[in-house]
Amino acid sequence: MIRDEDEVARLEDAQLTRAAQAGEVTALGLLLERHRAGMRAVALSILGPGPDVDDVLQDAAVRALRNIRDVRDPAAVGAWLRMIVRNTCRSLLRDSVRSQPVEDLNMSVTDSGPDRWLEQNTLRDWIWEAVEELSPALRMPLVLRHFSTGVTSYEQIARACGVPVGTVRSRLNLGRAKLAAALAATADAPHSDAARRVRASRIEAHETLAAAEQGRFAALLAERWSPEVALLSGNTPVGDRDLLVRGMDGDLEAGVRQRLFHAVAGRSLAVWEMDLLNPPENPEHCPPAVAWLMTLDGAGRVHRLRLFHSRQTPATDPAPYV
Secondary structure, eight states, X not given: OHXXXXXXXXXXXXXXXXXXXXXXXXHHHHHHHHTHHHHHHHHHHHHOSSHHHHHHHHHHHHHHHHHGGGOSOGGGHHHHHHHHHHHXXXXXXXXXXXXXXXXXXXXXXXXXXXXXXXXXXXXXHHHHHHHTXXXXXXXXXXXXXXXXSSSOSHHHHHHHXXXXXXXXXXXXXXXXHHHHHHHHHTTTSOOOOHHHHHHHHXXXXXXXXXXXXXXXXXXXXXXXXXXXXXXEETTEEEEXXXXXXHHHHHHHHTTOEEEEEEEEEOSSEEEEEEEEEOOXXXXXXXXXXXEEEEEEOTTSOEEEEEEEEEOSOOOSSOOOOO
16 A cells, blocks of 8 residues: 555656646646655754755755756656755855856757757746846845855855845745746746847956956946946945946056856846956955846846955856957
């Protein structure tokens, strides 16, 4: 009898997993609910009781959403979910949580065939369409947590957004809940091409850095950025376009260069993560990396900019600077 019940459960898991892989948010929710107890047990065994357990389960749910198509044995989805929880706990304990960038998800045509590649792109576009449905206060913390590479811890996000760590936790929890609702609401809506936006944003970043080195940073900002652009520290405006130009020119005069290694882009925000390359004679002039956290206006122009200086080691294999 027990074996029969186990087989029924595996068949139900397989059915729900295939439905979730086809884009049914409700099916994924049912899977998470069916395996919540086992996932929580794994988190408790590694972390012990405390608020981090709920945070890990929330993170695991978003990771499951992003990677559900990677499940090769739908009947064994429970073990897959527990593995996600286990890996998330270990990352938390190492205090170096680094979520896989959305554009770097495994979508190799040679490994999986063109149909799977198309499905992965469609899922990514759908996720971003839902992210855009969130309010700005919820959108930025969630994007940093799950799609950036160097601004992922609660403490980093709190410093970047100018809010307490507790506020980051509550906004992430609310953002994840609303993301699930937004996914359901946008399932049948047309989804824009997220990969194309990221490629365009990377080009924009390279062109911006090149213009700065050529002494045309002010002209580029006047042409492409909002006339009302403001530099923010947390939530407080600290300067306008003139301050941005003076800061960039000052760094260049000091021999500091920036090199893009990761970009995130949506319709309403963009994140450029840069290595900061200090001159040999002054290697401590700047921190090793900086993230440009940009809010875009309705025309897609940068309207608000936060500069977050990472205390971490820069990427070991950054994209080539052009």
